[in-house]
Amino acid sequence: MSLTHFEATTRVGEGLKLVRSQLRKARVKTALRNQEDFQNYSAMENTREPVSLKNPTVLQSQELHEYILKTSVYPREPNPLKELRIASANHPMAFMGTAPDAGQLMTFLLKLVNPKKTIEIGVFTGYSLLLTALTIPDDGKITAIDINRKTYEIGLPVIKKARVEHKIDFIESQALPILDKLLEDPEKEGSFDFAFVDADKNNYWNYHQRLMKLIKVGGILMYDNTLWGGTVAWPEEDVPEAKREYRLCAIEFNKLVSADTNVEISQVPLGDGITICRRIC
Template identity: 45%
Template sequence: MADTVSKTLLCNIDLQQYIFETSAYPREHKQLKELREATFEQCGDLREFSIPVDEGMFLAMLLKLMNAKRTLEIGVFTGYSLLATALALPDDAQITAIDVDLQAYEIGLPFIQKAGVAEKVSFIQSDAISGLENLLQDENNIGAFDFVFVDADKTKYRIYHELILKLLRVGGVVAYDNTLWYATVVVEEESVHDFLRSRTKKEVPKYFVDSRAAIMNLNRFLASDPRIDISQVSIGDGVTLCRRLY
């Protein structure tokens, strides 16, 4: 079964499959593979909400290099990135996961349990803003997180950013997913619908276009934010890493 490839930024789909088949699939954990296949089978077009396998490996490597122990995930879907994170973290790690969609999370939960990492995960069913604001009510959460992965409503990324910086420790990293948004950030506005239709092979929902504008605004903002170092990585659909400076 092929992975979803519509979000790849590579022009050559065969090259993306080469990456998957040569360096990603052979090292993919058994339960990650099973979760990826279950998502593909059960979620229809929504399966594109899941991160690709090479991005999961990238995040896992980053977490290990950071020696992260306390992480936050905003936007879970079926939990591929969540499981990749849980497998990468030590046994005493804590992961707080926030998503409004409990049903999608429950698709992935059996694989998280089967992998033996469920005790690391605390799932909160909530919209992201409310979930973040509730975390901030506890002083123990202020500046306490090593790493945050954000893959929720793109139009609210700027709001998330201000809340996240209060939760993230100095030197911690937040990773924003989809910051190149199907490569539309370099497409003229009047051509976005046609471009997306050519990539997705379907009609383009309004949120695709709204998300493009929000992502472009976010990218400009992050580049000018003195509180962070940034690196925009062209893996998957674009991931921007932000390291809190103060």
């Protein structure tokens, strides 16, 4: 029995939808870190209910990522950082911590800049905060801002054990009011050497505008998660629903900071993507 043109077209369309769905799942499975994450994604696709997903790393070969960690990162990771990473591992939001390979790059930059005064927006359990405190001079100071002191206190015993707590001024607050308060004092403008941001992605550009006034010319700003697991380059329909909002935020921030003539930039595919800016005017 022959098919009508409409029936044939319908079957082809259904076949293409099936192939596209299979390709989308294959793409997501490659990007997500483990089978459990993929099962969560599949559940979300079937139920259309929000499911919390871990952030995949941009380097989407898990074997290669583990090779880099085991060969070049973990052997050189200071014991306090290793201890804090292990202490944070069982937290349900542990994936929010700074990736150790990204932290290694951050330490490298801190040593090149040798900052005396830094600012950090988004602390979580304090991995990046601790590596900064371990790296800057003994009389250096870090203004650390986070809305949740409880997560900071997970890493605080390790920070105290490392004897660097005196370098940290932790402020439990939304970041924008604190930045605006700092800018009320003209002496604060251009007084910071280094900034690290790993917080709410929808405010990255707001943070950047204020930090550009607080960081001195020649100072460094680092923004985490700017490639959002590589999804910034995906078609939107291939991106898990739970990740679409911040994906759009990352795309918009990347476009704006790329056009900012007041900075030199480098976007590095480490961890979840890092954008490094150097203020030039």
